[in-house]
Amino acid sequence: MKNLRLKAARAGKDLSQQALADLVGVSRQTIAAVEKGDYNPTINLCIAICKVLDKTLDDLFWEEN
């Protein structure tokens, strides 16, 4: 499932995928894969992304029914 909240939060901070990837310390493809829902990140990566985007885990990764 696509993670549109992550995409929106990234766009809200005016960051490109590459810029976010550089800040988190991963490749651009990894950020793209998480946004597309092709890859389920570990909790460590989720936390790193949340810290950079000033969001909580719930804001970005919690699935609501």
Place this chain on the structure above:
Amino acid sequence: MDPKKQNIIKNQWIMVGIAGIIDLVMIIAALYSDIAGATWLLLIGPVIMTTILILLLFGLRKAKSIQDKMDQQMLDDAEVKKVLKTPVLDERQQHYYLKSYQFGFWFMILVLWSGSIMVDTIPKGVLISLAMWGGLGVNVSYANLKGASPFVDGRFGWMAKNGKLIGWISLTIGLMGTIVPILSFFWTGDWHQVENASIAMITCLVLIPMGSSMLYRLSKDQKDEA
């Protein structure tokens, strides 16, 4: 990323182990070689490898000091900074990288198993090179396609910068090395020429998916970024 995660001493020991095994194999190969007068030539490899091994062992002390600094969170230290700046495969890339080894291994097993059935029809040399180079081809191509290779990840400096060039070179050599023996067969009608060149042909055949996967991934990334 937590700097403690990078266990430099462990990595150094892994490199020492790998270099040691390669060195041992090279020494045995040189000593048991029956190529007349070439033993001294074959010993050049082990001499170089042993030098690398000794340097790696000396490097352990340095690795320990850097690791200690990292454990003490001395992030302003120049050596620690240098280590932290060095790009490493991220968790997704590591996942696919390991998976690519798995696919390469099973490809090798599949080829060797198929070969054991058709043992009389396929020469041993061809079978082994197909298994080995084919396994490597599957490994590298899958990693490239998933963006888990330094050649397709922009963070890896010159390797990524020259990824396109390396991709084109691999593809060109691969195509030439595969097509030329086949064409020469059609021109000369001599099947032995193809048979003799089969091992080199397999190596070149493997370069085709390696190069094209690199180029495909790079062009896909370029499109995604645009």
